[in-house]
Amino acid sequence: MQYKAPVNDIKFILFDVLGADKLHELDKYSEATPDIISAVIEEAGKLATEVLQPVNKVGDEQGCQYDPQTHNVTTPKGFKEAYKQFTEAGWASLDSPTEFGGQGLPHTLKFIVDEMVCSSNLSLGMYSGLTHGAISALYAHGSNELKATYLAKLISGQWTGTMCLTEPQCGTDLGLTRTRATPLSDNSYSIKGTKIWISGGEHDLAENIIHLVLAKLPGAPDTTKGLSLFLVPKYLPGGSERNPAFCGGLEHKMGIKGSATCVMNFDDAKGWLVGEPNDGMRSMFTMMNEARLMVGMQGLGIAEMAFQESLSFARERLQSRSLSGPKNPDEAADPIIVHPDVRRMLMRQKVLNEGMRALALFTGHQLDLSVAHPDATVREGADDMVQLLTPVVKSFLTDEGFNNADQGLQVLGGSGFTTDWPLEQLLRDSRISRIYEGTNGIQAMDLVGRKLGLNRGRLIGHLLTTLNDYVKGNASLPHHDALEVAVKSLEKATQWIAANGMKDPEQAGAAASPFLRLMALTVIAYMWSRMAAAAKEQLNAGEGNTPLLESKLVSAQYYFDKLLTESTWLLADITSGKDSMMALTDEQW
Numbered sequence: 001m002q003y004k005a006p007v008n009d010i011k012f013i014l015f016d017v018l019g020a021d022k023l024h025e026l027d028k029y030s031e032a033t034p035d036i037i038s039a040v041i042e043e044a045g046k047l048a049t050e051v052l053q054p055v056n057k058v059g060d061e062q063g064c065q066y067d068p069q070t071h072n073v074t075t076p077k078g079f080k081e082a083y084k085q086f087t088e089a090g091w092a093s094l095d096s097p098t099e100f101g102g103q104g105l106p107h108t109l110k111f112i113v114d115e116m117v118c119s120s121n122l123s124l125g126m127y128s129g130l131t132h133g134a135i136s137a138l139y140a141h142g143s144n145e146l147k148a149t150y151l152a153k154l155i156s157g158q159w160t161g162t163m164c165l166t167e168p169q170c171g172t173d174l175g176l177t178r179t180r181a182t183p184l185s186d187n188s189y190s191i192k193g194t195k196i197w198i199s200g201g202e203h204d205l206a207e208n209i210i211h212l213v214l215a216k217l218p219g220a221p222d223t224t225k226g227l228s229l230f231l232v233p234k235y236l237p238g239g240s241e242r243n244p245a246f247c248g249g250l251e252h253k254m255g256i257k258g259s260a261t262c263v264m265n266f267d268d269a270k271g272w273l274v275g276e277p278n279d280g281m282r283s284m285f286t287m288m289n290e291a292r293l294m295v296g297m298q299g300l301g302i303a304e305m306a307f308q309e310s311l312s313f314a315r316e317r318l319q320s321r322s323l324s325g326p327k328n329p330d331e332a333a334d335p336i337i338v339h340p341d342v343r344r345m346l347m348r349q350k351v352l353n354e355g356m357r358a359l360a361l362f363t364g365h366q367l368d369l370s371v372a373h374p375d376a377t378v379r380e381g382a383d384d385m386v387q388l389l390t391p392v393v394k395s396f397l398t399d400e401g402f403n404n405a406d407q408g409l410q411v412l413g414g415s416g417f418t419t420d421w422p423l424e425q426l427l428r429d430s431r432i433s434r435i436y437e438g439t440n441g442i443q444a445m446d447l448v449g450r451k452l453g454l455n456r457g458r459l460i461g462h463l464l465t466t467l468n469d470y471v472k473g474n475a476s477l478p479h480h481d482a483l484e485v486a487v488k489s490l491e492k493a494t495q496w497i498a499a500n501g502m503k504d505p506e507q508a509g510a511a512a513s514p515f516l517r518l519m520a521l522t523v524i525a526y527m528w529s530r531m532a533a534a535a536k537e538q539l540n541a542g543e544g545n546t547p548l549l550e551s552k553l554v555s556a557q558y559y560f561d562k563l564l565t566e567s568t569w570l571l572a573d574i575t576s577g578k579d580s581m582m583a584l585t586d587e588q589w
């Protein structure tokens with residue numbers, strides 16, 4: 001079926017819940033009026049349906065092809081044309097800096113476009129997604145000369161970027177990096193080493209590929225503190241001289257087959273330092289934090305497409321009679337959407353997707369406030385929120401993106417398992433998002449091990465204050481008590497980790513994943529409460545889109561009745577500690 005961008009839901013969250021209709025009041029975003037934002041959302045939806053989705057299946061069937069003679073990679077049929085349309089229409093440069101040709105629009109808009117791109121063609125979205133991360137790292141940490149040489153063409157999409165961290169012996173633990181950088185007399189470096197699983201490492205979509213490579217300088221510490229970041233172009237400045245940074249082969253993988261995942265051999269390739277020596281992790285984190293939010297949107301994008309497919313199927317497929325009597329008496333059976341168990345799967349998808357969208361757009365809006373608000377205290381609070389929620393958005397949206405794709409497939413029964421329907425591709429494509437950009441387990445460790453203690457607990461303090469103030473100030477709202485219980489659970493879990501995790505880091509490690517999930521469910525509960533309140537207000541005033549607003553009230557009820565209940569056992573899981581998890585000896589497994 002054709003993808004239909006969830007334009008009305010996005011507008012409701014942005015304008016009626018988050019107040020993003022006021023973004024244009026900030027000097028930096030004076031052009032982002034509600035009309036412009038609405039036009040961007042609507043046009044992005046059309047692009048996703050008309051340009052990106054039509055080449056999604058062929059991308060999966062054909063995959064990318066590698067030529068060992070030339071080391072070139074060919075992308076699937078139609079990718080080149082779709083990428084050209086995407087970049088030439090400016091979709092890759094929405095929120096990029098204006099001084100290098102970007103449009104300088106709010107980051108929230110990029111979140112929205114990312115969701116639509118990933119619903120319609122995740123593989124194709126990877127090329128510009130990673131390029132965007134490279135742009136941010138270069139903009140924040142590159143020298144003026146590097147910026148002048150590379151940024152405009154990366155922003156226009158004429159060139160693409162990569163992120164080269166992983167090596168055969170070094171995945172999560174980047175301190176194990178073996179790639180070396182040797183200084184040359186002309187201020188450049190010679191880069192030698194092999195990187196694996198590099199997305200967009202080689203392809204035929206762009207004229208040049210700009211690799212950002214982590215490597216170690218001579219004498220650098222053999223830990224992450226010894227890593228430096230280098231810019232290594234496929235073609236050297238001037239345009240025609242080929243740098244010895246060649247693709248050595250493609251990975252054969254279960255999904256995102258249209259995204260070229262490459263072995264990259266840097267054979268004394270010429271590179272330039274980005275940022276300070278031995279400070280590569282800082283530069284790389286600029287890129288990774290952004291990429292983590294983008295990967296979260298991959299989870300949501302896939303989940304939305306899976307939901308649309310399964311809803312449409314459930315309305316058509318006739319099997320059995322409704323438990324409350326025939327609903328379709330002229331046919332031999334009722335559509336399966338009448339069955340409570342099918343409803344359970346559809347409601348889970350719908351309610352979680354809308355909640356995850358609200359969480360993501362809330363984070364995007366905070367990101368915009370953190371860079372554009374005139375009040376330094378507001379900027380600081382918004383930045384705290386973004387830092388804290390980045391691993392939550394990455395992990396929860398990708399875990400639930402995959403789970404919702406699985407629920408969607410289940411709604412289709414045997415049809416879902418066949419390649420006649422897109423659910424199996426969606427499920428395969430979504431799986432990687434839980435692994436790359438730091439596995440979801442590592443995101444949870446980042447949240448618990450780093451973010452909770454950052455600035456003496458200021459980040460989590462800011463979130464808990466926001467939630468508690470909301471609960472205290474809105475005692476008459478529906479779902480108030482359930483939200484209050486969830487916030488208290490999050491508070492108790494935070495205190496438990498502070499009391500036990502400092503003394504024994506394994507306690508923090510054991511609690512990390514359930515804690516991240518508890519935070520996600522609680523912040524989404526806060527979002528559902530705000531969505532229900534906004535919907536009720538509009539319905540009472542006789543305004544707005546009635547079916548959407550009424551569905552928000554029912555969905556909020558479902559969230560509090562059926563999904564938030566998980567928070568109770570997550571707290572029990574966290575506070576039961578590590579003992580039964582860590583006790584087995586080698587012989588006992």
Ligand SMILES: Cc1cc2nc3c(=O)[nH]c(=O)nc-3n(C[C@H](O)[C@H](O)[C@H](O)COP(=O)(O)OP(=O)(O)OC[C@H]3O[C@@H](n4cnc5c(N)ncnc54)[C@H](O)[C@@H]3O)c2cc1C
Pocket residue numbers: 163164165166170171172173196197198199200253261432435436437438439440441442445
């Ligand atoms: C399709 C694809 C595209 C990719 N694109 C890129 C790219 O563009 N650039 C790039 O550099 N890399 C890329 N990667 C690599 C990806 O980022 C890594 O696979 C990922 O970071 C995990 O590393 P690993 O696979 O070596 O797993 P490992 O690090 O070996 O981890 C294995 C398991 O152990 C867990 N684990 C490891 N250490 C800890 C710890 N300290 N605490 C708790 N749990 C731990 C992990 O969570 C995981 O479950 C890509 C991978 C794939 C498959």
